[in-house]
Each structure stands twice: as C-alpha cells, then as structure tokens.
Amino acid sequence: MGMIEQIFGVLFGSNRNVLAETAEVFRINAEADAVRWSSLQGAALDQFGREFRIVRRGWFDRLMDALNRVPRPAMALGTMGLFVAAMIDPIWFAARMAGIALVPEPLWWLLAAIVSFYFGARHQAKGQAFQRELAATIATVPQVIRTIDAVENIRQADDDDVAMTSDNPALADWQAGKPPRPSPATM
Structure with a gap:
C-alpha cells in the first residue's frame, strides 16, 4: 500500500471526510444550513396558516359587514349635504345649528367615544382579515x-x-x- 493511499485512507476512510468535517468548524455547511432554513420557514408558514385559518361566513355576518360599511360614507355625504344646505337655505341651516349648539357637552364626549371605538374596532377587524388573507396567499x-x-x-x-x-x-x-x-x- 502506497503512502498516498494511506493518506487518503486516513482522510476519507470509514465513510468519513475529515477535510469536510474540519472545514465545517470554520464555515457553515451551506446545504445543511439551507435544509434548516427551509424547515424553519415551513414550520413558520404552517403555524401562520393555522393561526389565520379562513372561516366561511354566513349570511348574517355578511349582512353585518355590509351595514358596517354605511356610517363612513353616510357621515361624509351628510357633511357635504350640510354645506349644500347652508348655501341653499341659510336660515333653515342656522336653525338646525342652533339646535346642535344646545346639545350638552357630555353627550358630545359620548358620541366621540362611540365613533372612535367603532372605527378603531373596524380597523382592527379589517387588519386581522387582511392578515388571514395574506397567510392564505403565502401558503x-x-x-x-x-x-x-x-x-x-x-x-x-x-x-x-x-x-x-x-x-x-x-x-x-x-x-x-x-x-x-x-x-x-x-x-
């Protein structure tokens, strides 16, 4: 047996690769790292998909969602309608605004809280629905x-x-x- 054969036997014998094992001490094995990264990504996607499962909604939920879409356009159109009413009939408009001036301040605070919570809750619900749709798309x-x-x-x-x-x-x-x-x- 020659010297080169003995050296190769020491380095590569018994199903081992001493050079590769030594190199992995200084540099990550790219293939093993890719496998780890792929399994980590797959597990994250699976968890994300389970967390944001798409649930089919019934007619009542769809009706409530449709009704929830009414306040914002109604408030915007109502405000523009007030401007039009002020230009068309200023006396009628002034009488209505005088009536609004008589509303007590605590009632204004209550209205502000209700509107804020309504839009905040709607924003959160829509954000969660978006996350579910995003998870389904990523899957x-x-x-x-x-x-x-x-x-x-x-x-x-x-x-x-x-x-x-x-x-x-x-x-x-x-x-x-x-x-x-x-x-x-x-x-």
Whole structure:
C-alpha cells in the first residue's frame, strides 16, 4: 500500500471526510444550513396558516359587514349635504345649528367615544382579515413555484423541439456552429 493511499485512507476512510468535517468548524455547511432554513420557514408558514385559518361566513355576518360599511360614507355625504344646505337655505341651516349648539357637552364626549371605538374596532377587524388573507396567499407560494417550474420545463422542451425540427437553413447553421451561408442576392 502506497503512502498516498494511506493518506487518503486516513482522510476519507470509514465513510468519513475529515477535510469536510474540519472545514465545517470554520464555515457553515451551506446545504445543511439551507435544509434548516427551509424547515424553519415551513414550520413558520404552517403555524401562520393555522393561526389565520379562513372561516366561511354566513349570511348574517355578511349582512353585518355590509351595514358596517354605511356610517363612513353616510357621515361624509351628510357633511357635504350640510354645506349644500347652508348655501341653499341659510336660515333653515342656522336653525338646525342652533339646535346642535344646545346639545350638552357630555353627550358630545359620548358620541366621540362611540365613533372612535367603532372605527378603531373596524380597523382592527379589517387588519386581522387582511392578515388571514395574506397567510392564505403565502401558503400558496410553493404551489405557484411548482407551477411556474412546470411551465418553464414545458416551454424549454417545446423550444428544444422547435429548434431541432426547424427547416430554417440559417437556424440549422447557427445550431451547428457554422458561418452563415451567403444569400443568392449577394452572389
């Protein structure tokens, strides 16, 4: 047994690679790191998907959601209507505003609290619904990637078939690596 064979036996014998094991002390094994990262990402996506599962809503929930959409447009249109009313009939408008001036201050505070809580709760509910939809979208990413890869493979196979069966002499020369043939017009 030669000296080189003994050295290789020490380095690579018994299904071990001493060089790779030594290198991993100083540098992370990229393949193992990618596997760890992939499993971590998969676990996070699974947890995210379980947390924000899409629940089918009934007619009552949809009706309440539709009714919840009414106050904001109604307040905006009502405010613009007040401006129009002030221009059309200033005396009628002044009488209504005098009535509003008689509303006690605690009632204004109560109205402000109700409107603030309504819009705050609605904002939070819509934010959570957005998070659920985002989780559902992110969960479809692996399937989309597989579909894109399949389409690219089909396109590549189709391109290869078209190139190989082409009757175009210039394309055939190009594929064979030959210089282009002179055209009959230049002869």
